[in-house]
Amino acid sequence: MPSRARLKPRKMPTQQRSKATVEAILAAAAQVxxxxxxxxxxxxxxxxxxxxxxxSLYQYFPNKDAILVTLAERHIDAGFALVRLLLREALAETPPLAAMLRRFVLAMIVLHEHEPELHRVLFEEAPLPSHVRRRLRERENELASEVSRLLEAHPEACVRSPDVTAYVIVHTVDSLVHSFVLHPPKDIDADMMTNEAVRMLLRHLTAEGS
Structure with missing residues (x-):
């Protein structure tokens, strides 16, 4: 992949027409x-x-990788913003622990089902540069902080360290859902996977302090 300097847009659109051109290029790139x-x-x-x-394309992007990076950054930010919103709604309502875990798993499914084919290209095919992968790690850490706060709001979750447990939950569920959505197993549907994931997490959280 080109150097980071070659992965940046050449110029930022300022007029409405040029903004529309950039959006058309990005939408087309996602499709391609x-x-x-x-x-x-x-x-x-x-x-x-x-x-x-x-x-016209080269006026804004020097190569396909610069377009891909822009798509990846948007995809990461939009997806995790949606999941954080759903978790904050759960925090405001303080549902039972099992219901909160179900919401989290379902939110992660929503994240991965948003343009799954593009998600697969971005995270399984494309050689994403380190700064984009770092951005992904930052969003995952922000999400883990949200989950940590949810755990602290549930005294029935007997965890020694909410931050550590939240980190493990986020990465475990992310890996599970990524595999399920992008490479769906033959005889397991979303309800079956979600129910088993919630049971697994619930057993871990209620047994950890015992």
Missing amino acids: FRRHGYAATTTDRIAQRAGVSVG
């Missing part, structure tokens, strides 16, 4: 990446799909 995968996607294909010339 989903359909053809990372390796087969080219700037020519993206420009054709967006209905702009390759020259």
Whole structure:
């Protein structure tokens, strides 16, 4: 992948028309990446799909990787913002522990089901640069902080360290849901997976302090 300097947009659009062009390029790129995968996607294909010339595309992005990075950053931020919103709603309502865990698992499913094919390209095919992966880790840490607060609001969760437990929960559920959504098993549906995940987490949380 090119250097970080070559992964930044060439210029930021300021006028409405140029903003619309950039959005068209990004929307087209998402479609092309989903359909053809990372390796087969080219700037020519993206420009054709967006209905702009390759020259117009290069005014804003130096290469396909710069477009991919912008898509990845948006995808990460939007997805985790939605999950945090759902968790904050749960924190405000303080549902029982089992219901809170179910909400968390379902929220993570929502995160991964948002453009799953693009998600697969971004996190399984594309060589994402370190600063994008660092951004992902930061969002995961923010999410773990939300889960930690939820655990602290539930005294029936007998945890020694809410922060450590929240970190383990976030990464365990993220890995499980990622695999389930992107590579769905033949005989397991979403309800079955969610129910088993909640039971597993509940057993861990209520047994940890014993």
